Amino acid sequence: QSALTQPRSVSGSPGQSVTISCTGSSSDVGRYDYVSWYQQHPGKAPKLLISDVNKRPSGVPDRFSGSKSGNTASLTISGLQAEDEADYYCSSYAGPFVFFGGGTTLTVL
Amino acid sequence: QVQLQESGPGLVKPSETLSLTCSVSGVSIRNNFWAWIRQSPGKGLEWIAYVFYSGSSNENPSLKSRVSISVDTSKNQFSLSLSSVTATDTAIYYCARDPSNDYGMDVWGQGTTVIVSS
Numbered sequence: 001q002s003a004l005t006q007p008r009s010v011s012g013s014p015g016q017s018v019t020i021s022c023t024g025s026s027s028d029v030g031r032y033d034y035v036s037w038y039q040q041h042p043g044k045a046p047k048l049l050i051s052d053v054n055k056r057p058s059g060v061p062d063r064f065s066g067s068k069s070g071n072t073a074s075l076t077i078s079g080l081q082a083e084d085e086a087d088y089y090c091s092s093y094a095g096p097f098v099f100f101g102g103g104t105t106l107t108v109l
Numbered sequence: 110q111v112q113l114q115e116s117g118p119g120l121v122k123p124s125e126t127l128s129l130t131c132s133v134s135g136v137s138i139r140n141n142f143w144a145w146i147r148q149s150p151g152k153g154l155e156w157i158a159y160v161f162y163s164g165s166s167n168e169n170p171s172l173k174s175r176v177s178i179s180v181d182t183s184k185n186q187f188s189l190s191l192s193s194v195t196a197t198d199t200a201i202y203y204c205a206r207d208p209s210n211d212y213g214m215d216v217w218g219q220g221t222t223v224i225v226s227s
Contacts, residue, residue, distance in 0.1 A: 045220055091154075
């Protein structure tokens with residue numbers, strides 16, 4: 001089973017920018033532009049932040065942006081706010097399956 | 110407003126079958142793709158399966174032999190069955206919607222906790 005690799009944790013101070021990476025392979029991230037990012041606060045269901053590598057659903061602040069280069073996708077959060085402290089997960093289509101990354105805990109210092 | 114609600118037993122005995130239903134409101138189940146995802150205690154998300162209203166589905170290869178997905182368009186519901194469960198199947202189970210068939214899930218249920226224990 002394919003798995004996407006994310007850093008276990010990242011941190012930043014309010015106002016700063018942080019980037020979370022999601023490394024897959026040529027069978028998933030590298031092949032398809034179907035990378036999504038989710039935010040999950042404790043005890044809550046995940047919330048979609050980004051789909052199709054870099055598309056933000058309505059209502060998601062433009063502080064959240066996504067990109068991809070080769071087999072690695074990235075989520076950048078600019079202008080960090082206290083409420084951004086959460087777990088973040090990437091996912092990718094890997095025809096015909098979908099895989100999630102292991103998750104990254106963002107700490108706002 | 111699209112809403113999803115999972116329902117089913119919160120406790121299942123080892124070796125038995127876990128059965129959950131996702132009730133969809135605010136949109137026809139015919140108009141989107143649907144998914145089941147789970148999260149073991151303190152762990153990350155694990156994709157279980159995708160299903161279209163026609164009943165066609167794709168399952169996680171690690172679970173495929175134990176997973177069955179069905180759709181009831183008359184009730185606007187879709188269901189998950191997971192057979193021969195063990196303690197490792199203890200998790201929060203979520204259902205979710207993929208509106209664009211791009212594998213981004215924009216609406217999630219609140220999740221239902223299933224414990225596998227005798």
